[in-house]
Amino acid sequence: MTYRFRTVLVMASVTALPLTARAAEYFVAPGGGGTTCSRPKPCGRVEDAQTLAVTGDTVWIRGGTYTFAATATVGVNFDKSGSPDNPIRYFAYMNEIPVFDLSNGTPNGRVTGLNMQCDWIHLRGLEVRGVQQYQSGQDSWGVRIRGSNNVLERLNVHHNEAPGIFITSGGNNRVVNSDSHHNYDVLENGGSGDGFGCHSTSGGNVFAGCRAWANSDDGYDFIRASGVCMVENSWAFNNGYVPDTKTTAGNGAGFKAGGFGKPARNVPDPVPRHVVRQCIAFGNRVQGFYANHHPGGLDFFNNLAFRNGVDYDMLTDTTSSHEIHNNIAMTPGAALKNFSGGSNTFNSWNLSITVSSADFLSVAESEALAPRQADGSLPNVNFMRLAPGSDLIDEGTNVGLPFNGSAPDLGPFETVGR
Secondary structure, three states, X not given: OHHHHHHHHHHHHHHOOOXXXXXXXXXXXXXXOOOOOOOOOOEOOHHHHHHHOOOOOEEEEOOEEEOOOOOOOEEEEEXXXXXXXXXXXXXXXXXXXXXXXXXXXXXXXXXEEEEEOOXXXXXXXXXXXXXXXXXXXXXXXXXXXXXXXOEEEOOEEEXXXXXOEEEEEOOOOEEEOOEEEOOOOHHXXXXXXXXXXXXXXXXXXXXXXXXXXXXXXXXXXXXXXXXXXXXXXXXXXXXXXXXXXXXXXXXXXXXXXXXXXXXXXXOOOOOOOOEEEOOEEEOOOOEEEEOOOOOOOOEEEOOEEEOOOEEEEOOOOOOOOEEEEOOEEEOXXXXXXXXXXXXXXXXXXXXXXXXXXXXXXXXXXXXXXOOOOOOOOOOOOOXXXXXXXXXXXXXXXXXXXXXXXXXXXXXXXXXXXX
């Protein structure tokens, strides 16, 4: 009798639980023709699965090459939003690599590889290549973001006649552990071939763990962004050339951290204070880190630069209010130019420190192109990490980043101490 009584109680408690819908999974594959987007009968287009997916669902994109009509001006158009804490996910399946290739088209307008005009979606593990430029003055985009609260993770965007990954509007987007390289807008002699761009009026946009290299213009470009942008723990190298040559192309900055043109136009009030921290710039043709006439102040914390035309160029047309701390400049390349206001302390060039290759475990630039780790984060290599006993250890000042020892180290990598 006791047993029967307990059974009734358990059943009553189960039936009282709220009924929640289980998130669905859909599948897309090259050449697929299914209408339900199931695993055995996948859809052939991401948009087909998007029609079915709702908040919290996952669309698995199988590996292989996805091609498009010759006149296509958009590869994939994402226009359905998820919700807070329940994004719609578009993930590469397992370790497969879905490649969206737009190289064979003859477009009649601006081209966008992945067009994101929605909120609360999450992309992971996708590759975009071959986006073409329609005509001079008509920029195309590898990946264009026009929404908010989106996550783009482990993207590889390359060999486009366009900027790689570009936030044109929206806020609180995160671009994480992604690569953008070999982008060259040939019809404009490379003047818009950036790796990453943030030009939004909204703030909270962040690039983290990213690499930009061999782009014809800049690695990262925040010009005319009235919303605050941040780039952290990211690398920019060998930008400002026709890719894989030493032929001069666009502007050639690793991190172009602000500005509103010269003369400045449509400057917002307040002027945004963009942040560049724990980043590495090397081999960029003109500047490693560049203020680009920014009329206010920018924050440059714990960065490292070498072999750029100028490592840190704080050019402005007014008196700036930059905060520049805990940075390293290593020859060759002029350390700091055009500083006209703010605070410039605890950097390698204004301390009694000589920076040399002996301060680092490795200065082998090839390590910057090593494969990413299994979770997509930057390569686990010795490149530009401080060697034990370096006089760059514990020589910084507290800028709000975690540190060990008596004070922060200079540069992007914190050690356990001397």
